[in-house]
Amino acid sequence: xxxxxxxxxxxxxxxxxxxxxxxxxxxxxxxxxxxxxxxxxxxxxxxxxxxxxxxxxxxxxxxxxxxxxxxxxxxxxxxxxxxxxxxxxxxxxxxxxxxxxxxxxxxxxxxxxxx
Amino acid sequence: xxxxxxxxxxxxxxxxxxxxxxxxxxxxxxxxxxxxxxxxxxxxxxxxxxxxxxxxxxxxxxxxxxxxxxxxxxxxxxxxxxxxxxxxxxxxxxxxxxxxxxxxxxxxx
Numbered sequence: 001x002x003x004x005x006x007x008x009x010x011x012x013x014x015x016x017x018x019x020x021x022x023x024x025x026x027x028x029x030x031x032x033x034x035x036x037x038x039x040x041x042x043x044x045x046x047x048x049x050x051x052x053x054x055x056x057x058x059x060x061x062x063x064x065x066x067x068x069x070x071x072x073x074x075x076x077x078x079x080x081x082x083x084x085x086x087x088x089x090x091x092x093x094x095x096x097x098x099x100x101x102x103x104x105x106x107x108x109x110x111x112x113x114x115x
Numbered sequence: 116x117x118x119x120x121x122x123x124x125x126x127x128x129x130x131x132x133x134x135x136x137x138x139x140x141x142x143x144x145x146x147x148x149x150x151x152x153x154x155x156x157x158x159x160x161x162x163x164x165x166x167x168x169x170x171x172x173x174x175x176x177x178x179x180x181x182x183x184x185x186x187x188x189x190x191x192x193x194x195x196x197x198x199x200x201x202x203x204x205x206x207x208x209x210x211x212x213x214x215x216x217x218x219x220x221x222x223x224x
Contacts, residue, residue, distance in 0.1 A: 033211070043201065043214040056210055091158065104148070104212070108157040 002026065004107035006092050012113045013082055021077040021110045025094030032075050033095075033104060034067055038088040046090075049075065050097075082114045118142070121202050121215035129223055134189040136218045138202030141183070148212065149176050149187045150201040158201070161187070192222045 005024045013019050025032050034046040045059040049069045060066070064083075069075040079086055089111050093104040118141040128134055138147070149161045162169050162176040164185075169176050173192075178185040189196055202215040 031210075035212075035214075042216045043203070043212075045211040045213070048210050050210070059211065103160055103163050105160065106150075106158040 004092055004094050004105050006090075006107040006110050008110060009108065010111045010113075012115060015084060015114055016081055018078065018080045019082055019112065021079075021090050021112070023075045023077070023092030023094075023107060025073065025075070025092070026105055027073075029094035029096055029105075030072065031095045031097055031102070031104075032069060033093045034075070034077050035091045035093065036088045037091060037109075038085075041088075043091070046077070079112075082112075084114045087112055087114045118206070119202055119204055119213050119215040121200075121218050123218060124216065125219045125221075127221045127223065128192055130193055132192050132222075134192050134196070134220065134222075136187045136200050136202075136220070138185045138187070138204075138215055139183060140185075140204045140206075140213075143180075143207045144183075144204045145207050145209075146205045147178055147185050148203040148205075149185075150203060152199045152201060152217070154198070161200075189220075194222045194224050197221050 007022045030051045032049045035043050036046055037043045047067045048056040064080045067077045089109040091109045092107040095102040095104045120139045122137045146163055146165050148163050151159045151161050164176055164178050173190045175188040199217045199219050201217045203212040205212055
């Protein structure tokens with residue numbers, strides 16, 4: 001079946017502009033995660049959604065970052081007033097449920113470049 | 116201080132060699148993942164384990180809960196195994212994954 005998809009695959013934007021990154025999880029997966037991988041850095045957690053529960057936003061680096069998940073499926077990560085340090089690969093993952101016994105399936109990522 | 120430590124950071128070996136990548140973590144976990152990331156590519160989950168050992172083809176993952184340590188082994192390594200291997204853990208009571216810095220593996224023919 002279809003895996004996790006993300007769009008766009010690449011995004012170049014000017015400093016100060018807003019960007020929206022989209023994630024389509026695997027159908028039926030109730031848990032959705034956003035991660036970021038900056039150049040030369042490891043992966044870091046940003047935000048997590050589980051069903052209709054309030055999202056865990058503890059990894060968002062600033063209030064310029066926000067995310068929503070509509071209808072328990074598609075998620076959008078929005079970065080306002082982008083800065084050069086926001087340049088990174090943004091990865092989305094989904095799992096059937098949030099319990100630890102369920103694997104996370106990763107999307108291909110969106111490479112964001114802020115010029 | 117990163118709560119998940121991987122070693123080595125970089126590893127170069129000849130085709131056919133037995134490869135070991137190590138991962139240590141600081142406190143109790145509910146699950147540990149080994150991920151593979153090819154250059155320019157996405158991330159693939161290789162294993163998820165909470166105890167014991169798992170094997171898939173030439174890949175073997177082990178975990179020692181008491182010692183808070185996991186290893187990923189590759190037998191009969193091949194150039195196509197060249198990638199970054201990432202250890203990620205879910206600490207007990209937490210939902211998010213915490214990642215190691217990754218091990219860049221290069222297998223020369």
